[in-house]
Amino acid sequence: MADDTVMIDAEELEFAEPLPLCLLAAQLSNLQRLGGKASIEKLRQPVADRLERMNVLRGWIEARPASKSPVHNFSALQVARANCIDDANDIANSLAQKIAQFVPPEFCHHSETMTRDGVVHPLGYMLTELLENSLTHGRGKGFAHASAWIAAQYYSSGDLIRLAIVDNGCGFLKSLHDHSAVEPKSNVAAIRAAFIPGVSCNRSVGLVRDSLNAGLGLTVSRDIALRSNGAVWAGSGDAWIEQPGREEDSAKRIQPWQGSMLNFEIHRAGLISFNFRDLFSKYPHPGEVPPISFTD
Numbered sequence: 314m315a316d317d318t319v320m321i322d323a324e325e326l327e328f329a330e331p332l333p334l335c336l337l338a339a340q341l342s343n344l345q346r347l348g349g350k351a352s353i354e355k356l357r358q359p360v361a362d363r364l365e366r367m368n369v370l371r372g373w374i375e376a377r378p379a380s381k382s383p384v385h386n387f388s389a390l391q392v393a394r395a396n397c398i399d400d401a402n403d404i405a406n407s408l409a410q411k412i413a414q415f416v417p418p419e420f421c422h423h424s425e426t427m428t429r430d431g432v433v434h435p436l437g438y439m440l441t442e443l444l445e446n447s448l449t450h451g452r453g454k455g456f457a458h459a460s461a462w463i464a465a466q467y468y469s470s471g472d473l474i475r476l477a478i479v480d481n482g483c484g485f486l487k488s489l490h491d492h493s494a495v496e497p498k499s500n501v502a503a504i505r506a507a508f509i510p511g512v513s514c515n516r517s518v519g520l521v522r523d524s525l526n527a528g529l530g531l532t533v534s535r536d537i538a539l540r541s542n543g544a545v546w547a548g549s550g551d552a553w554i555e556q557p558g559r560e561e562d563s564a565k566r567i568q569p570w571q572g573s574m575l576n577f578e579i580h581r582a583g584l585i586s587f588n589f590r591d592l593f594s595k596y597p598h599p600g601e602v603p604p605i606s607f608t609d
């Protein structure tokens with residue numbers, strides 16, 4: 314529009330997956346921080362129903378239609394914004410619990426509790442790790458203002474889960490710039506290095522809950538998704554990589570985004586077929602498996 318306002322016409326919007334939704338929320342926040350204004354207009358009722366929870370976009374949606382179906386039997390999308398490391402556990406816990414509520418009965422080969430735990434524990438681990446990364450590493454190098462947007466999409470039938478996290482922090486290259494594993498000093502090399510077990514910008518400094526950073530959070534999160542027959546994408550700066558850190562990864566150039574973004578596809582049936590704690594033993598310096606205590 315003519316002044317410094319961006320108007321987003323949502324009339325033709327059918328659905329938004331977690332990653333683009335997080336990116337939109339992050340971008341709108343950046344705009345607001347720079348003094349700009351934005352509004353999302355003409356959002357249709359069925360789309361509002363399908364998106365279910367758009368709290369992160371609330372401030373920008375003109376006359377948001379109220380969702381008529383709080384418990385949707387097709388799919389649900391949960392989105393949260395985290396501004397502070399203290400929120401990480403609660404957000405991870407609540408998202409993981411909500412996703413696990415929808416484990417279809419055909420996947421319950423074991424007891425219901427074992428099945429729920431088989432979903433909640435690996436997802437809780439991933440969500441906590443990803444939020445901690447964004448709210449500690451992402452906030453380094455002069456990006457103390459950074460926030461994280463995290464979203465999960467899940468279905469009451471079938472077993473696909475999509476998870477995404479986007480932050481407007483310093484990005485992988487700034488965080489790992491001086492690390493010897495990042496050569497050349499490019500976004501692609503920094504993303505790949507972040508997925509090498511043991512690579513960390515804080516390898517010897519205990520910043521997160523008095524524990525050392527083992528440099529395993531991203532590696533294990535990726536492995537959980539791949540072991541479930543899922544997939545992983547990571548982006549930062551002008552780089553976007555599918556299956557980062559694997560021999561068969563593929564990188565491409567994108568419109569630059571300073572912070573980091575991660576996108577996961579996970580299959581619930583695959584998740585409950587293995588014990589994610591076993592993944593740690595693959596790595597030479599596994600560090601301590603973090604204790605997990607999730608409440609119901």
Ligand SMILES: Nc1ncnc2c1ncn2[C@@H]1O[C@H](COP(=O)(O)OP(=O)(O)OP(=O)(O)O)[C@@H](O)[C@H]1O
Pocket residue numbers: 442446447448450451452480482483484485488489507508512513514515516521525526527528529530531532572573
């Ligand atoms: N959101 C992010 N923004 C900027 N840099 C990041 C982000 N996430 C990860 N990194 C970089 O990638 C490195 C590896 O991340 P990873 O989660 O695997 O290990 P860690 O956080 O250092 O250790 P651990 O997760 O085992 O406690 C981090 O040390 C950091 O330099």
Ligand SMILES: [Mg+2]
Pocket residue numbers: 442445446529530531
């Ligand atoms: Mg980490």
